[in-house]
Amino acid sequence: MVKHLKIGLLGLGVVGSGVVQVIAKNSEKIFSTTGIKLEVVKALVRAKEEKQALASEYGFSLVHDSEDIMNDPEIDIVVEVMGKIEPAKTFISAALNKGKHVVSANKDLIAQYGNELVALAQQNGCYFYYEASVAGGIPILRTLVTSFLADEITEIFGIVNGTTNYMLTQMVKHHLSYEDSLKQAQKLGFAESDPTNDVDGIDAAYKAVILTRFAFQQDLGMNDFTIQGIREMDLADLELAQRLGYEVKLIARIKNSITGVYADVAPKLIPQHHPLASVSDELNGVFVKSKGIGESMFYGPGAGSLPTATSVVNDLAVIAQRTNQDLPTTPFIEYKKQVNLQKKANVTGRFYLALKAQTKAQIAKMMEILAKAELGLELVEQKQTNASRFVYLTKSITLAQRDEVVAELTKAAIQVTQTMEILEE
Amino acid sequence: MVKHLKIGLLGLGVVGSGVVQVIAKNSEKIFSTTGIKLEVVKALVRAKEEKQALASEYGFSLVHDSEDIMNDPEIDIVVEVMGKIEPAKTFISAALNKGKHVVSANKDLIAQYGNELVALAQQNGCYFYYEASVAGGIPILRTLVTSFLADEITEIFGIVNGTTNYMLTQMVKHHLSYEDSLKQAQKLGFAESDPTNDVDGIDAAYKAVILTRFAFQQDLGMNDFTIQGIREMDLADLELAQRLGYEVKLIARIKNSITGVYADVAPKLIPQHHPLASVSDELNGVFVKSKGIGESMFYGPGAGSLPTATSVVNDLAVIAQRTNQDLPTTPFIEYKKQVNLQKKANVTGRFYLALKAQTKAQIAKMMEILAKAELGLELVEQKQTNASRFVYLTKSITLAQRDEVVAELTKAAIQVTQTMEILEE
Ligand SMILES: NC(=O)c1ccc[n+]([C@@H]2O[C@H](COP(=O)([O-])OP(=O)(O)OC[C@H]3O[C@@H](n4cnc5c(N)ncnc54)[C@H](OP(=O)(O)O)[C@@H]3O)[C@@H](O)[C@H]2O)c1
Ligand SMILES: NC(=O)c1ccc[n+]([C@@H]2O[C@H](COP(=O)([O-])OP(=O)(O)OC[C@H]3O[C@@H](n4cnc5c(N)ncnc54)[C@H](OP(=O)(O)O)[C@@H]3O)[C@@H](O)[C@H]2O)c1
Numbered sequence: 001m002v003k004h005l006k007i008g009l010l011g012l013g014v015v016g017s018g019v020v021q022v023i024a025k026n027s028e029k030i031f032s033t034t035g036i037k038l039e040v041v042k043a044l045v046r047a048k049e050e051k052q053a054l055a056s057e058y059g060f061s062l063v064h065d066s067e068d069i070m071n072d073p074e075i076d077i078v079v080e081v082m083g084k085i086e087p088a089k090t091f092i093s094a095a096l097n098k099g100k101h102v103v104s105a106n107k108d109l110i111a112q113y114g115n116e117l118v119a120l121a122q123q124n125g126c127y128f129y130y131e132a133s134v135a136g137g138i139p140i141l142r143t144l145v146t147s148f149l150a151d152e153i154t155e156i157f158g159i160v161n162g163t164t165n166y167m168l169t170q171m172v173k174h175h176l177s178y179e180d181s182l183k184q185a186q187k188l189g190f191a192e193s194d195p196t197n198d199v200d201g202i203d204a205a206y207k208a209v210i211l212t213r214f215a216f217q218q219d220l221g222m223n224d225f226t227i228q229g230i231r232e233m234d235l236a237d238l239e240l241a242q243r244l245g246y247e248v249k250l251i252a253r254i255k256n257s258i259t260g261v262y263a264d265v266a267p268k269l270i271p272q273h274h275p276l277a278s279v280s281d282e283l284n285g286v287f288v289k290s291k292g293i294g295e296s297m298f299y300g301p302g303a304g305s306l307p308t309a310t311s312v313v314n315d316l317a318v319i320a321q322r323t324n325q326d327l328p329t330t331p332f333i334e335y336k337k338q339v340n341l342q343k344k345a346n347v348t349g350r351f352y353l354a355l356k357a358q359t360k361a362q363i364a365k366m367m368e369i370l371a372k373a374e375l376g377l378e379l380v381e382q383k384q385t386n387a388s389r390f391v392y393l394t395k396s397i398t399l400a401q402r403d404e405v406v407a408e409l410t411k412a413a414i415q416v417t418q419t420m421e422i423l424e425e
Numbered sequence: 426m427v428k429h430l431k432i433g434l435l436g437l438g439v440v441g442s443g444v445v446q447v448i449a450k451n452s453e454k455i456f457s458t459t460g461i462k463l464e465v466v467k468a469l470v471r472a473k474e475e476k477q478a479l480a481s482e483y484g485f486s487l488v489h490d491s492e493d494i495m496n497d498p499e500i501d502i503v504v505e506v507m508g509k510i511e512p513a514k515t516f517i518s519a520a521l522n523k524g525k526h527v528v529s530a531n532k533d534l535i536a537q538y539g540n541e542l543v544a545l546a547q548q549n550g551c552y553f554y555y556e557a558s559v560a561g562g563i564p565i566l567r568t569l570v571t572s573f574l575a576d577e578i579t580e581i582f583g584i585v586n587g588t589t590n591y592m593l594t595q596m597v598k599h600h601l602s603y604e605d606s607l608k609q610a611q612k613l614g615f616a617e618s619d620p621t622n623d624v625d626g627i628d629a630a631y632k633a634v635i636l637t638r639f640a641f642q643q644d645l646g647m648n649d650f651t652i653q654g655i656r657e658m659d660l661a662d663l664e665l666a667q668r669l670g671y672e673v674k675l676i677a678r679i680k681n682s683i684t685g686v687y688a689d690v691a692p693k694l695i696p697q698h699h700p701l702a703s704v705s706d707e708l709n710g711v712f713v714k715s716k717g718i719g720e721s722m723f724y725g726p727g728a729g730s731l732p733t734a735t736s737v738v739n740d741l742a743v744i745a746q747r748t749n750q751d752l753p754t755t756p757f758i759e760y761k762k763q764v765n766l767q768k769k770a771n772v773t774g775r776f777y778l779a780l781k782a783q784t785k786a787q788i789a790k791m792m793e794i795l796a797k798a799e800l801g802l803e804l805v806e807q808k809q810t811n812a813s814r815f816v817y818l819t820k821s822i823t824l825a826q827r828d829e830v831v832a833e834l835t836k837a838a839i840q841v842t843q844t845m846e847i848l849e850e
Contacts, residue, residue, distance in 0.1 A: 022717055026575045033574055131572075137718040139572030146571060147556075147564030149458055149746075150451045150738035275710075275724055278703045285700075292447055292735030293562040296725030299700055300718055310717030313575035321574075327752055 003036050005320050008069035008100075009043035010091050011082035012051050012062075015105055015132070016043065018309025019079060020058050026313065036320035038313070042069050044082075044091075070094045077319060079312060080104040089113055096120045096128065101323075103315040105132035105308055108197075111206035115219065118331060125329050127322070129315035134207045135160050135284040137307025138300040139314070144214040144288075145333055151292035156215045157253035157423075158286035159279050160207040162302035163191045163198040164230050164250040166282040168267075172238045172247075178231075190282055190303075200229035201250060201265040208252035208263060213335035215288070216256045224341060226264040233267065237354055237418045240381055240391060241269050247277040248420065260342030269352055269422040275299075344399040351394045351402055353377075354418040355409065356387045363388055365412045373405045387415075393422065428461050430745050433494035433525075434468035435516055436507035437476050437487075440530055440557070441468065443734025444504060445483050451738065461745035463738070467494050469507075469516075495519045502744060504737060505529040514538055521545045521553065526748075528740040530557035530733055533622075536631035540644065543756060550754050552747070554740035559632045560585050560709040562732025563725040564739070569639040569713075570758055576717035581640045582678035582848075583711035584704050585632040587727035588616045588623040589655050589675040591707040593692075597663045597672075603656075615707055615728075625654035626675060626690040633677035633688060636711070638760035641681045649766060651689040651824075658692065662779055662843045665806055665816060666694050672702040673845065685767030694777055694847040700724075769824040776819045776827055778802075779843040780834065781812045788813055790837045798830040812840075818847065 007023075009016050023030075023038050031037050040060045045051050048062045055062050066087070069075055078095035080102060082088050088109050092102050093116075102121065104110065110117070110130050121128035131141050135158070144153075159165050167181040176184070182199070185191035197203045205225045212220050230250050241248050246269035254263040270277045275297050279285035284302030289295055301307040322329070357363045370377060376395025383389040394402075406416050432448075434441050448455075448463050456462050465485045470476050473487045480487050491512070494500055503520035505527060507513050513534050517527050518541075527546065529535065535542070535555050546553035556566050560583070569578075584590050591613075592606040601609070607624070610616035622628045630650045637645050655675050666673045671694035679688040695702045700722050704710035709727030714720055726732040747754070782788045795802060801820030808814040819827075831841050 022575055025716070026577065029577065030575060138721060139568055142571055143564055143568055146567055146743065147736075147739055149742035150447055150455060151735050152451065152454065273703060273705070275700065275703050278698060278700050280698070290735075291450070291731075292738075293732045294726050294729070296563060296723070298721070298723060300721030304719070306716075307718045310576050310715075311572075313717075314572055317574035318571065325753060325755075328750060330750075 003324060004039050005036050005076045006039050006041045006074050007077050007079055008075040009040060010078060010080045012043045012045050014305045015081040015308045015312065017054055018305035019081065019312050020054065022309045022313045024058055030317045030320065034317055034320040035324045038316055038320060041075060044069060066091050070098050075100060077101040077103065077316060080106060085109055092117055093120055096124045096126050099124055099126060101127040101319050103312055104130045105312055107133040107206040107210060111209040122331055127319045127329055129332050131315050132308045132311035134210050135286055136301055136303045137311055138284055138286060138298050140286050140298050141214050143298060148290065151290045153215045153288055153290045155255045155289040156211055156286065157251050159249050159276060159284050160252050160302060161198055161204040161250055162282035162284060166190050168230065168238065168248055169280040171235050172242060175235065177235055178233050199231045201227045204250060204252040204265045208254060208265060212254045212263060214333050215254065216261060217335045217337040218261060218339045219335050220263055220339060224263060228266040230267050234417060244380060245272050246270055247272055249276060259346055260340045262342035262347045267420050269420055347399045348396045350396050350422040352420045352422055353392045353394065355390045356415040356417050358387050362414055366409065366414045369405065369408050369412060375405065428749060429464050430461050430501045431464050431466045431499050432502050432504055433500040434465060435503060435505045437468045437470045439730045440506040440733045440737065442479055443730035444506065444737050445479065447734045447738045449483055455742045455745065459742055459745040460749045463741055463745060466500060469494060491516050495523055500525060502526040502528065502741060505531060510534055517542055518545055521549050521551050524549055524551060526552040526744050528737055529555045530737055532558040532631040532635060536634040547756055552744045552754055554757050556740050557733045557736035559635050560711055561726055561728045562736055563709055563711060563723050565711045565723050566639050568723060573715065576715045578640045578713055578715045580680045580714040581636055581711065582676050584674050584701060584709050585677050585727060586623055586629040586675055587707035587709060591615050593655065593673055594705040596660055597667060600660065602660055603658050624656045626652045629675060629677040629690045633679060633690060637679045637688060639758050640679065641686060642760040642762040643686060643764045644760050645688055645764060649688060653691040655692050659843060669805060670697050671695055672697060674701060684771055685765045687767035687772045692845050694845055772824045773821045775821050775847040777845045777847055778819065779816045781814055781840040781842050783812050787839055791834065791839045794830065794833050794837060800830065
């Protein structure tokens with residue numbers, strides 16, 4: 001007799017409808033490698049009419065009430081692809097409490113309430129997988145679990161937000177302003193009408209919280225991240241960076257050492273021959289530095305219906321494989337190490353500093369502050385338009401030094417229009 | 426009581442001594458994730474004196490006779506890092522027949538005798554893992570097994586030979602001739618004194634044979650590959666390719682479709698903004714095209730003591746984890762699909778053709794042959810030195826067409842000094 005695992009979907013939007021299609025298309029292959037047929041039996045939706053055609057085509061039923069899924073003893077796995085915190089959190093908890101395995105793509109929820117849900121999954125002997133929550137189609141989480149067992153990761157950094165990478169790429173490629181590139185991203189469905197989470201770096205930070213658990217077994221909170229987005233990014237800075245041999249990318253980065261972990265999300269200058277520099281448009285790339293392998297990178301689509309759904313269904317196939325072999329359920333990753341935050345005085349980097357001064361007196365004051373700070377500055381641009389624009393690159397300084405000089409300049413009414421770290425090889 | 430898995434090493438060279446160090450360095454971590462302590466107890470060597478210091482430092486014994494490892498009932502896992510076909514094949518077979526798990530980094534052996542060894546492992550209920558055999562430190566094989574369950578790969582191609590990638594990179598970076606770059610690679614230990622396997626594309630083809638099993642579950646023979654190396658590569662072709670917006674890379678590629686599989690190893694033109702173009706020096710990169718994820722790439726070191734050893738020890742840790750949980754032994758990959766080779770008439774591509782003609786009559790003949798062949802040629806270089814050099818790019822043609830025109834030109838004594846496919850986006 002063919003064994004089936006029956007699936008209830010929560011949400012049937014971009015990812016949810018992809019899941020339905022990916023299961024149908026790969027059903028034979030999944031059966032031949034796992035010995036199990038995956039079958040979508042129900043999907044929770046708000047507007048049934050819109051989704052009826054899909055449901056009929058693939059032979060599952062639509063429900064309005066989540067209880068119709070939670071209380072259905074036939075359903076083995078719940079796939080949460082609704083997004084947002086509530087009611088997703090309540091629904092996932094209910095599913096786990098009913099002994100159903102859960103697969104989710106919800107980074108917001110997993111970053112903020114992962115602990116609670118992971119504990120609940122363990123209590124109930126259920127799998128809780130969420131590979132698609134970070135870098136959509138790139139299998140980065142499972143790779144960190146299975147292929148770094150004999151290695152020690154020291155740093156993980158990457159482009160994990162497709163929307164902002166698309167915007168930055170389009171700005172330099174087509175000489176667009178920030179506003180125009182945002183409009184274009186919204187038109188193409190890469191950015192939402194309220195782009196806050198993307199452009200302010202919050203989405204990238206959620207993903208970095210999850211990456212930190214897999215790379216370092218530590219559980220950082222969002223407050224442990226220094227977060228700087230790309231809102232109002234000036235095309236002039238992107239173009240100057242290019243002339244200097246760099247591409248600007250919004251980078252989520254976590255560095256670990258015995259003295260502590262430092263995590264930030266910020267636009268950074270990446271040398272043009274670095275593999276991350278060629279990660280363009282909506283694509284994602286995660287770079288791993290480790291003591292054994294050295295440097296490795298994982299590149300692919302960070303979003304999109306099919307790639308994300310393929311990742312969700314891969315999680316389902318792993319559950320199928322393991323349950324068919326009666327393997328014990330083990331957590332996706334254990335992250336119970338003590339969090340040990342690095343002090344800003346211990347983190348160093350070179351920086352790109354763009355400054356604006358209005359008057360001669362301000363310029364003189366700026367020169368004085370900069371001279372006193374001893375940043376080993378190299379002037380790379382000086383421009384006189386309505387205000388005077390100066391761009392400098394610093395030598396390697398501490399974050400504390402950078403913050404101090406930025407504060408002093410700001411106090412003297414000198415605008416610091418951009419500060420970005422320069423990533424070295 | 427702490428459980429141990431005891432390891433016997435066959436060979437203690439670059440990779441073998443790395444394995445000893447990586448196990449020592451990561452012993453605690455491996456224990457905490459797998460519940461098992463890995464312990465190297467014996468190593469087979471030829472010259473004991475040279476290796477005695479290492480053995481004493483890490484507390485294992487050196488043996489001259491493989492039987493000392495095979496007949497030691499305490500040894501659970503044999504790590505084969507000697508290289509070559511024999512006696513490695515005999516030793517691995519003996520180990521499997523004694524019920525010992527085997528980890529190997531030996532691509533030559535696994536490409537040519539994988540079937541036999543995999544069957545033997547299964548008969549004896551042993552693990553036989555060899556992640557390090559392809560692209561050293563890049564965890565590509567296990568990723569193909571665990572993260573493409575719900576996807577269908579259509580093409581896999583990449584830079585899997587570090588030596589030739591180093592040579593090609595150095596040639597263009599420092600305007601070196603083929604000979605000089607080879608000498609430099611030899612001096613740095615990237616190339617052996619007999620570089621045949623690397624520069625003639627044989628090593629890349631071994632790896633591609635293994636990749637084909639993991640990506641398509643088909644077992645191609647070396648004869649199923651069209652293999653062209655980089656021997657005597659002309660710097661002029663690399664530099665012209667660069668001016669045209671491409672980097673030349675030695676690419677192993679396998680394409681699959683319902684009409685069959687086509688596999689080759691050859692230098693190809695990669696667009697400069699393609700992620701593989703930025704894989705430089707001795708690094709490797711494997712690009713995967715699939716129906717679900719779309720495009721993904723896995724990048725990292727293809728060789729080196731630590732990266733390769735880290736990959737070997739990761740295999741050991743996976744064995745530790747599985748045996749500690751009493752999981753059933755399953756093969757690394759099953760590859761029993763019927764091989765279905767594609768006809769050359771069905772494979773198309775654009776090509777870079779460099780030709781040399783000595784006399785006016787030859788030039789006229791060349792023009793005639795090219796005109797008749799209808800290749801949609803674009804002339805990109807024409808040079809008069811001691812002979813006349815012409816370089817063309819073709820439109821998309823079939824491999825059969827390419828082979829035909831090359832044969833005709835050669836028959837007319839017109840030298841075809843280089844033909845390389847141009848990879849599109
Ligand atoms: N899209 C991507 O490329 C991508 C990539 C990685 C991760 N993710 C994550 O995947 C999840 C889903 O994303 P998506 O792009 O598929 O979103 P989406 O297209 O907006 O789909 C969400 C679906 O869930 C439904 N839904 C929301 N709340 C509901 C409720 N209370 N009851 C019933 N149905 C409800 C929505 O119904 P209505 O249509 O009635 O609102 C919609 O059909 C999110 O967590 C997202 O962060 C998405
Ligand atoms: N090096 C890399 O970066 C790399 C990367 C990926 C895969 N690999 C693979 O890993 C394997 C080992 O490579 P390697 O670079 O470590 O080679 P290596 O440095 O030459 O080491 C091989 C070792 O095996 C010993 N050996 C060979 N035949 C023996 C025999 N019959 N009895 C006893 N000892 C014997 C050699 O001893 P002697 O010193 O006495 O000759 C040497 O110590 C090869 O299959 C290679 O293809 C290597």
